[in-house]
Amino acid sequence: MRGYWVMISHSRDGEIQNRVFQSLGFNIIRGSTGRGGERALVEAVKVLRKGATMAMTPDGPRGPSGVLQSGVMFMALKSGAALVPIGISARPRILAKSWDRYLVPLPFARAYLVAGEPIYLKPGSSPEEQEEVRRAFEVELHRIEAVAEARMGFPAIDPNPEPR
Numbered sequence: 001m002r003g004y005w006v007m008i009s010h011s012r013d014g015e016i017q018n019r020v021f022q023s024l025g026f027n028i029i030r031g032s033t034g035r036g037g038e039r040a041l042v043e044a045v046k047v048l049r050k051g052a053t054m055a056m057t058p059d060g061p062r063g064p065s066g067v068l069q070s071g072v073m074f075m076a077l078k079s080g081a082a083l084v085p086i087g088i089s090a091r092p093r094i095l096a097k098s099w100d101r102y103l104v105p106l107p108f109a110r111a112y113l114v115a116g117e118p119i120y121l122k123p124g125s126s127p128e129e130q131e132e133v134r135r136a137f138e139v140e141l142h143r144i145e146a147v148a149e150a151r152m153g154f155p156a157i158d159p160n161p162e163p164r
Contacts, residue, residue, distance in 0.1 A: 004054075004055055005029060006027075007031060029047070031043075037071065054075070058141065065100045073130060073133075077130070084118050087113070088114070089112050089145075089148040089149045090109040090112075092106040093109060111152075114145075116140045119133060120133075
């Protein structure tokens with residue numbers, strides 16, 4: 001996965017993800033909202049400016065689910081990199097009973113991935129324009145996630161399920 005980067009938190013769960021992603025050949029930036037976030041953002045902008053691709057969940061480590069967080073917007077604005085919404089589904093799978101309904105494909109699962117059109121933030125865009133882009137990204141993300149779910153024979157996942 002040369003040229004592909006992921007940002008992974010310093011948490012215990014993050015350490016497990018770190019090992020998995022490293023074994024798959026991804027480049028790793030460690031940091032999240034709670035620990036090392038500013039340094040990680042600066043590093044992410046640097047690699048994006050060099051043309052790298054960053055794969056990340058846009059709702060961050062704390063959510064809310066499906067809501068594009070300010071750090072992702074900052075990276076796109078400062079680096080000029082596109083935001084590309086990706087929807088994925090897999091069968092068989094486990095959906096974690098967590099705020100983000102983390103999808104874990106089971107062994108030998110089939111997966112379906114849908115990529116949306118790139119969305120760019122204009123340099124110097126106003127907060128209102130940035131909010132418009134953020135909302136457009138979220139709408140498209142939910143749409144293509146529903147497409148991936150339907151392709152695998154599932155009903156659409158509610159991006160903001162009621163607490164249990």
